[in-house]
Amino acid sequence: MFAATRQSSRLARSFSTSARANTRVAVLGAAGGIGQPLSLLLKLNPLVSHLSLYDIRLAAGVAADVGHCNTPSTCVGYGPENDGLKKALEGAEIIIIPAGMPRKPGMTRDDLFNANASIVRDLAQAAAEVAPKARIGIIANPVNSTVPIVAEVFKKAGVYDPKRLFGVTTLDIVRASAFLSGIAGTEPKDTNVPVVVGHSGPTIVPLLSQLPAGKKVVEQGGETLAALVKRIQYGGDEVVKAKDGAGSATLSMAYAGADFTDSLLRAMKGEKGVTLCTYVESPLYKDQGVEFFSSPVELSSEGTVAKIHPVGDLHPTEQKLLEACLPDLKKNIAAGVKFMSA
Ligand code: NAD
Ligand code: LMR
Numbered sequence: 001m002f003a004a005t006r007q008s009s010r011l012a013r014s015f016s017t018s019a020r021a022n023t024r025v026a027v028l029g030a031a032g033g034i035g036q037p038l039s040l041l042l043k044l045n046p047l048v049s050h051l052s053l054y055d056i057r058l059a060a061g062v063a064a065d066v067g068h069c070n071t072p073s074t075c076v077g078y079g080p081e082n083d084g085l086k087k088a089l090e091g092a093e094i095i096i097i098p099a100g101m102p103r104k105p106g107m108t109r110d111d112l113f114n115a116n117a118s119i120v121r122d123l124a125q126a127a128a129e130v131a132p133k134a135r136i137g138i139i140a141n142p143v144n145s146t147v148p149i150v151a152e153v154f155k156k157a158g159v160y161d162p163k164r165l166f167g168v169t170t171l172d173i174v175r176a177s178a179f180l181s182g183i184a185g186t187e188p189k190d191t192n193v194p195v196v197v198g199h200s201g202p203t204i205v206p207l208l209s210q211l212p213a214g215k216k217v218v219e220q221g222g223e224t225l226a227a228l229v230k231r232i233q234y235g236g237d238e239v240v241k242a243k244d245g246a247g248s249a250t251l252s253m254a255y256a257g258a259d260f261t262d263s264l265l266r267a268m269k270g271e272k273g274v275t276l277c278t279y280v281e282s283p284l285y286k287d288q289g290v291e292f293f294s295s296p297v298e299l300s301s302e303g304t305v306a307k308i309h310p311v312g313d314l315h316p317t318e319q320k321l322l323e324a325c326l327p328d329l330k331k332n333i334a335a336g337v338k339f340m341s342a
Helices: 003-015 035-043 059-067 081-089 109-130 143-156 170-184 212-220 222-233 235-243 251-269 316-341
Strands: 023-028 048-054 074-078 094-097 135-138 165-167 195-197 204-206 275-281 292-299 305-308
Touching: 023 035, 023 081, 023 251, 035 048, 035 059, 035 251, 048 059, 048 081, 059 074, 074 081, 081 109, 094 109, 094 251, 109 135, 109 143, 109 316, 135 143, 135 251, 143 165, 143 275, 143 292, 143 316, 165 292, 170 195, 170 204, 170 212, 170 222, 170 235, 170 251, 170 275, 195 316, 204 222, 204 316, 212 222, 222 235, 251 275, 251 292, 292 316
Parallel strands: 023 048, 023 094, 048 074, 094 135, 135 165
Antiparallel strands: 165 275, 195 204, 195 292, 275 292, 292 305
């Protein structure tokens, strides 16, 4: 047997476990920089039974390609013709949306609002019509605003359930883990830094003091701490700059998006206590006018929000970061709501 064949049989065996594989997942924006590797990673997840890949271009090609991976799930691509979007959404239990423009150097995520608000709105309208009970993960930026847009779309359609709508902030947690473990010499998989509030520069607030390796760095303070916090908050800019006009994070985002989706899938499969930081409609800072907020969220056996945990004990420097960014987050949320009321 050729090495590649041997490897692929091993792969197929390792993915054909006894795990229940009965969840249909749709990726909207599946042919993009994130969409392609995300679709590949989802094809490898044994808990996915069917993948619907939608994009305004190239979706059939991506589905044909990904579909050749010898894992049990099926995979179909849809373009906008012949009601492709609705067909892609039929029966979807999880919908992940990376469709939208990425940043170029010099842009903020808010600069993407004009391009991406209507893309996300239109996709959400179709989801509200065809798969109103699906869990929806929003990757498209600016996440702080696109999630409220989806909420408004679902409210207008009379099918809004805040427990089913998530902003995907997992990449911030992945980065915090990578950067802190790089400094502290810890295992990345055991270096879980909660990252709260939202997903843009100052609204990305890592709670380093909540784990031993991070606490050390926080207590030392000085330049190491300042540089680490800045790198976590502006990790996206680091990639945008390095890609030099060719887009933003795609591969690490696909990894993070696959991890986010896996959390929903594991909870739906019956795993108890699955908890992740994600941006949801939240009571935590509602009294300050902030309707959406990211903090540790425990999932139900339906893969929906079961419990929104508070941010926990904060070091004074973290408290300061959190309080300072709430007015920005409030504006981002208001921009999304205003877009839908216009
Ligand atoms: P990309 O340009 O490579 O891909 C976007 C894809 O969306 C393209 O294939 C495009 O055809 C498709 N698309 C555009 N309009 C569509 C529509 N109406 N329906 C379906 N598909 C449509 O961009 P990318 O690098 O994959 O990034 C996508 C988005 O994700 C950007 O907004 C980016 O800022 C965001 N992003 C978010 C995070 C996060 O942490 N949440 C991380 C990285 C990137
Ligand atoms: C990221 O954090 O990498 C994404 O939000 C993309 C970006 O524009 O930085």
